[in-house]
Amino acid sequence: MTIIRVTPSWKIPEQEVTSESSYYNRRRFLKTLVSASIGASIMPLTACQAASESQQALAASLDTTSLKPTTTNPAFSSLERPLTDELLAGQYNNFYEFGGTKSIWTKAQALPTDNWKVEVTGLVKNPRTYDLDDLTKKFPLEERIYRFRCVEAWSMALPWIGFPMKLLLADAEPSSKAKFVQFSSYYNPEITKGPGLHLGSLPWPYKESLRLEEMANELAFFAVGIYGHTLPKQHGAPIRAVLPWKYGFKGAKSIVKVEFVETQPDTFWNTIDAYEYDFEANVNPNKPHPRWSQATEKFISKGPNLSWERRATLPYNGYGEYVANLYT
Numbered sequence: 403m404t405i406i407r408v409t410p411s412w413k414i415p416e417q418e419v420t421s422e423s424s425y426y427n428r429r430r431f432l433k434t435l436v437s438a439s440i441g442a443s444i445m446p447l448t449a450c451q452a453a454s455e456s457q458q459a460l461a462a463s464l465d466t467t468s469l470k471p472t473t474t475n476p477a478f479s480s481l482e483r484p485l486t487d488e489l490l491a492g493q494y495n496n497f498y499e500f501g502g503t504k505s506i507w508t509k510a511q512a513l514p515t516d517n518w519k520v521e522v523t524g525l526v527k528n529p530r531t532y533d534l535d536d537l538t539k540k541f542p543l544e545e546r547i548y549r550f551r552c553v554e555a556w557s558m559a560l561p562w563i564g565f566p567m568k569l570l571l572a573d574a575e576p577s578s579k580a581k582f583v584q585f586s587s588y589y590n591p592e593i594t595k596g597p598g599l600h601l602g603s604l605p606w607p608y609k610e611s612l613r614l615e616e617m618a619n620e621l622a623f624f625a626v627g628i629y630g631h632t633l634p635k636q637h638g639a640p641i642r643a644v645l646p647w648k649y650g651f652k653g654a655k656s657i658v659k660v661e662f663v664e665t666q667p668d669t670f671w672n673t674i675d676a677y678e679y680d681f682e683a684n685v686n687p688n689k690p691h692p693r694w695s696q697a698t699e700k701f702i703s704k705g706p707n708l709s710w711e712r713r714a715t716l717p718y719n720g721y722g723e724y725v726a727n728l729y730t
């Protein structure tokens with residue numbers, strides 16, 4: 403068995419204070435970046451115009467409704483590393499419904515998010531279909547800055563807005579038979595399968611799952627916003643799961659169904675390749691992916707161009723103090 407050294411987050415060295423104003427002054431910030439990239443450009447004029455048009459389209463895709471958290475959670479108000487620039491997080495995504503590249507933000511704009519409903523169903527005393535507004539009014543929204551680690555080894559630090567999953571869990575009142583929760587993402591092959599994609603044989607819709615003890619953990623979070631605004635489509639609007647101690651693929655985007663079940667359900671990546679993507683998928687520097695090491699990660703933070711800095715991977719992505727007890 404691996405010995406995990408549990409370091410409280412406040413003891414992690416090289417404290418770097420994150421600047422909160424950087425995204426609350428967002429419109430100014432986005433405009434500054436767009437004009438800076440034009441000003442600094444030595445590209446021919448046409449290429450420069452095309453680049454600036456795509457930067458403006460990207461900025462527009464991030465210009466969603468302003469969202470103020472009603473409570474702040476001091477436990478998650480800063481990290482030892484800087485926040486990832488909003489424009490980088492919004493142009494480097496995984497959203498396979500729209501394609502297999504990182505730059506799916508353009509295609510993801512086709513996601514229809516009006517009148518969104520989330521069905522809470524299965525082995526619960528209180529099954530209910532919520533309008534998105536019902537959820538965001540019922541559960542106080544808080545901001546949480548979390549580390550974010552993809553199984554592919556890139557990582558970010560992201561300021562989510564949302565509510566802890568344990569509140570929805572308590573509201574649904576699962577029966578004693580319920581042992582797992584399953585999240586299903588929006589799926590409509592007419593909309594989400596772009597032309598030329600050969601993803602039809604994958605096990606759609608995208609599904610993910612947790613044990614109920616994991617869902618009840620303090621960290622497990624439903625995000626409805628990021629960077630002080632409602633979720634942009636590329637980040638899984640209007641509601642997605644965020645599980646910071648697990649690899650990113652566990653956090654299903656654009657959730658339409660939350661189902662409580664008795665036995666461990668099939669999940670998207672685990673069904674595609676169980677050898678490469680295990681069900682638990684906890685961030686673990688000592689457990690290599692079959693095709694690459696997980697000992698370090700590529701931390702993406704500063705723009706305007708995409709670049710990364712190597713950092714040591716933290717056990718449970720730095721959240722062992724919250725979750726290690728779930729895995730003894």
Ligand SMILES: Nc1nc2c(c(=O)[nH]1)N[C@H]1C(S)=C(S)[C@@H](COP(=O)(O)O)O[C@H]1N2
Binds near residue numbers: 654
């Ligand atoms: N429905 C759905 N959810 C998904 C994915 C996806 O392809 N479809 N990709 C996952 C993966 S692999 C990662 S790393 C994160 C990426 O979230 P982000 O693009 O907001 O950073 O979403 C996860 N949730």
Ligand SMILES: [Mo]
Binds near residue numbers: 496551552650651
């Ligand atoms: Mo990922």
